[in-house]
Amino acid sequence: EKDGFDHYMLKEIYEQPRALQSTMTGRIDEAGEHILLSDLKLTPEDVRGIDKIYIVACGTAYHAGLIGKHVIESLAHIPVEIDVASEFRYRRPLFKGKTLTIVVSQSGETADTLAALREAKRHGSAVLAITNVVGSSIAREADHLLTTNAGPEIAVASTKAYTSQLVAFYLLGLYLAEGRETVSSQERAALIADLRKLPEQVEAILAHAEEIHAFARSIQDEGHLFFIGRGLDYAVALEGSLKLKEISYIHSEAYAAGELKHGTLALIEEGTRVIALSTQEQLHEKMVSNITEVKARGAVVLGIALEDNVELHRSVDEVCLIPSTHSLLTPILSVIPLQLIAYYTSVALGNDVDRPRNLAKSVTVE
Numbered sequence: 001e002k003d004g005f006d007h008y009m010l011k012e013i014y015e016q017p018r019a020l021q022s023t024m025t026g027r028i029d030e031a032g033e034h035i036l037l038s039d040l041k042l043t044p045e046d047v048r049g050i051d052k053i054y055i056v057a058c059g060t061a062y063h064a065g066l067i068g069k070h071v072i073e074s075l076a077h078i079p080v081e082i083d084v085a086s087e088f089r090y091r092r093p094l095f096k097g098k099t100l101t102i103v104v105s106q107s108g109e110t111a112d113t114l115a116a117l118r119e120a121k122r123h124g125s126a127v128l129a130i131t132n133v134v135g136s137s138i139a140r141e142a143d144h145l146l147t148t149n150a151g152p153e154i155a156v157a158s159t160k161a162y163t164s165q166l167v168a169f170y171l172l173g174l175y176l177a178e179g180r181e182t183v184s185s186q187e188r189a190a191l192i193a194d195l196r197k198l199p200e201q202v203e204a205i206l207a208h209a210e211e212i213h214a215f216a217r218s219i220q221d222e223g224h225l226f227f228i229g230r231g232l233d234y235a236v237a238l239e240g241s242l243k244l245k246e247i248s249y250i251h252s253e254a255y256a257a258g259e260l261k262h263g264t265l266a267l268i269e270e271g272t273r274v275i276a277l278s279t280q281e282q283l284h285e286k287m288v289s290n291i292t293e294v295k296a297r298g299a300v301v302l303g304i305a306l307e308d309n310v311e312l313h314r315s316v317d318e319v320c321l322i323p324s325t326h327s328l329l330t331p332i333l334s335v336i337p338l339q340l341i342a343y344y345t346s347v348a349l350g351n352d353v354d355r356p357r358n359l360a361k362s363v364t365v366e
């Protein structure tokens with residue numbers, strides 16, 4: 001049932017091109033000009049009337065939500081607040097005006113996320129669920145359902161669910177933008193065209209998995225490492241760090257690269273491994289200076305960068321290239337090498353990759 005793969009996690013990593021495709025299927029018109037989300041019961045008035053969005057989730061789904069916030073704010077111009085479900089449910093969030101609460105959950109059964117959904121409904125907020133499991137509690141209780149259709153995810157470490165949640169956010173962001181007329185039709189078509197290319201671009205990255213294998217070998221004996229990035233890359237850094245901790249048990253921290261100076265730089269020593277993501281053109285220069293800062297303290301840096309970013313290539317020790325795409329879409333590509341680094345490191349250390357210690361696939365207790 002693992003289709004010849006050694007672990008479910010690797011199988012699910014390789015299933016991503018197909019999973020992304022199926023999240024998109026039936027939701028883009030043939031001409032590639034419009035997003036069709038007839039599964040949602042939002043009227044045009046509902047779409048225009050949203051004053052504020054909350055995104056609530058746990059773990060990897062929360063990390064997808066961080067990207068979702070950025071995507072919805074930049075495409076649909078709606079303010080978005082994001083929270084971890086276990087915080088949201090106990091912090092008395094304010095529900096003023098017309099609020100849409102988006103809950104994100106692969107399993108649809110996470111206790112804290114379900115409680116957050118109920119809390120939002122109790123305050124009169126409409127709830128939209130992004131989930132992979134159609135008959136789940138969260139799917140049943142939400143007012144609007146956007147399924148990710150990624151197929152069953154067995155490995156505890158989430159991979160294809162995350163990237164398909166990102167696709168769901170791109171579709172939703174574009175859909176809301178169309179209803180609120182915040183993005184031109186040309187811009188929308190360009191973004192849709194790039195969205196459609198993602199499955200084959202992920203395929204292309206997976207074809208070079210060997211290079212990443214080599215880097216994983218170089219970190220397996222490390223006591224700790226850092227992931228750094230800015231903007232969307234910071235959100236992806238958080239996910240890469242979680243994945244590595246979860247299955248390799250190596251401690252790592254993700255940092256917004258501009259925050260390093262505010263304390264963390266003290267932890268960089270000769271030989272400390274740093275994984276630096278730089279996919280956002282407007283932030284390239286800033287990242288190059290952060291990379292220079294850590295290298296000056298002896299860090300060994302692996303860059304995750306767009307193929308045409310020559311300046312970054314020169315500033316790092318090793319580089320993993322990803323194909324060019326729209327700046328909002330890079331997380332789907334840049335997370336792939338990070339998933340593979342976590343996977344190969346876990347295998348090299350002899351860990352139980354699919355069932356890491358202390359963790360459960362579905363957290364149905366708080």
Ligand code: F6R
Binds near residue numbers: 060106157159
């Ligand atoms: C990490 C991971 C967890 C889950 C989290 C939420 O790889 O899988 O962090 O993302 O427990 O689970 P769902 O999405 O089922 O609500």
